[in-house]
Amino acid sequence: MASVWVGSRGTIRDYTDFSASRDAEAVRKAIRGIGTDEKTLINIFTERSNAQRQLIAKEYRAAAGKDMKDDLKSDLSGNLEHVMVALVTPPAVFDAKQLKKSMKGSGTNEKALIEILASRSSKQMKEVSEAYYTVYKRSLRDDISSDTSGDFRKALLTLANGRREETVKVDQHLAKKEAEVLYNAGEKKWGTDEDKFTEILCLRSMPQLKLTFDEYKNISKKTIEESIQGEMSGHFEDLLLAIVKCVNNTPAFFAERLHQSLKGAGTDEFTLNRIMVSRSEIDLLDIRAEYKKLYGCSLYSAIKSDTSGDYETTLLRICGGDD
Template identity: 75%
Template structure:
């Protein structure tokens, strides 16, 4: 049974000859010795898959009656601590926590909500909503409802529901019909019928949407992106554009997000950590490829020049090679 969190284009794979007992002991030594051995921690945690790290977590708990994440939190600090704790967190729980952080406190990080909800599969969303409820005793939908509004809220709730079709079969007839619906809901109408955009863009599979967008161009002589920009606004517009971007090329969408996180004055570690950790076993190789293609330099070199110390070391290990 392959995990829904693992894909063929990750930078991190299962470690051969893996022993949770040996690793748990080595980690304990690295944390509890005189001074922390960050190098040892980094090399163990970045060279094991998440499934293997979960076994280390169990072993650690059984042996030392301590949560590994608590020991890491007690011993490390700052962005380095955040990324190390992320590595020992199960993927659905990690996403649940990221969603919670995006909505906590004053102001909502809409871009983070959009990024997570548009790039996870329906099956992943179901696990995330379960993890969310388990940890926060509140449904993800309730929190989204209280933190967002209008068409943006409706679309987020549809995505959080994990109802996007995942089949790879495409239906030409449906594509023509949906393209016409989108055209009638926007370009061909005085005012816009936002619900129609939400229905088509949040429920159809990505392969299906690709042919729908081709049909749309035939009917309207316009790219769907241009129509969305012309007809819609605000976070709802951002969300639908993100869906179109992901439909066309999810790794390219995430490469753009990483570039935004790494360029300019400060580094956006919240985004950087999330994408690096959550895509390390699915498609980080493709994201690296798209990054180089779009910006002319490698993700590796961007991390190298924008971060420092142990934090940089762990990110570079997750990144894998230079392109």
């Protein structure tokens, strides 16, 4: 059964000469010794796929009687700990935890909510919702509901439901019709009918939306982005724009997010870790190419100049190469 978390453009693939018990033993030694052997941990976790890391964790528990993730947590610290724990977490659980962190406490991290919900497929969202309930005994929908409001909440909930169509077949007639609907709901109207935007942008398949956006440009002589920027505001606008970016070019969307996390005064490790780990088996090669195209330098060199130590080494290994 192919995982919905594995694509063909990742930097990390299954390790060929894999032995879960051998790796588990090496991880145990690396943690148990005097001082942690970070090098071994980095070598193993950045060269095994997530599915293989889960098998290592299983073997580790059988041999050590303890949870590998807990041992890593108590043995490592700071950014290295965060990225290592991320690597050994199943993808759906990782997303669920990132969503929970984005909603916990006094402020909501809307950017993270938007990034995850705008970019995941329906199948992925269904797994994330299940994982969320398993881990927190609460529904993701309820937490989003109590943490957001208005049109923004409505759109997030639609995405969280995982009801976006996944077919690759496109319907030219429907694209024309829905481009009209969007035009009439926004540009043409005094006041905007936000529900129409939510319905179409959160439920139609990505290829279908691409066609609809082309038709939209024909009708309104503006891109859908320009219309959204003119008609909407706040987090709802940010979410719709994120969806449009993912429709047009998902790797470019992530390249831009990575750039924002690396530039400026401090590094946003929360975002950096999430994207590097969650895209490492899906499309990180394409994200690297887009990064180079957009910013004139490689993602590798940007990470290198912004991080240090074992944390830097780990991220560079996930990155997989310099462009």
